[in-house]
């Protein structure tokens with residue numbers, strides 16, 4: 262398999278964690294090393310990540326994660342119980358569908374460019390959607406009977422794969438995470454897992470030394 266992504270690309274980071282957890286060998290291709298048109302020939306949307314599997318390309322981290330779960334079911338990234346599975350998907354979906362797309366680079370670039378918004382306004386936009394999203398996620402964990410140390414119990418799930426890159430981004434944008442102790446605790450538990458550590462941005466060849474490392 263070949264994963265096309267970038268070191269700090271959070272949707273690609275979700276996939277890297279899954280690949281490492283499932284011990285699936287893969288080659289990493291830094292999209293920054295490709296011309297834009299070259300990458301669009303791989304993924305017409307131009308967004309990252311894309312996974313090449315058996316010579317075919319799959320885009321969208323959610324679709325890629327489902328593929329990996331289907332072809333390499335061990336270890337599972339979802340609990341066995343159908344309702345619990347749906348709850349994990351809901352947690353991941355809140356990040357993937359309702360939070361991350363609002364604060365993505367291209368959205369902030371559009372706010373700064375065609376919309377003429379100032380850096381302070383864009384920071385306010387970012388912080389607003391983070392606060393709305395993280396408050397819901399924190400409350401979800403508070404109500405969950407699954408317990409820790411991960412989002413939903415004793416094993417990492419898709420929820421943790423989505424949470425780790427999201428919190429990394431929040432820290433980069435200086436969001437105050439003090440209101441979200443359960444989220445921060447799950448993120449800390451992930452740092453202890455070898456597969457999560459192997460997937461950290463600073464382990465990648467295109468990581469820039471000026472970016473914060475995930476493992477302090």
Ligand SMILES: N[C@@H](CCC(=O)N[C@@H](CS)C(=O)NCC(=O)O)C(=O)O
Pocket residue numbers: 270271272273307308309310320321322323357365366367368
């Ligand atoms: N829904 C897509 C989101 C992909 C996405 O937005 N990727 C971001 C990085 S996390 C990207 O390529 N951004 C480029 C840009 O915003 O210019 C997925 O889950 O794969």
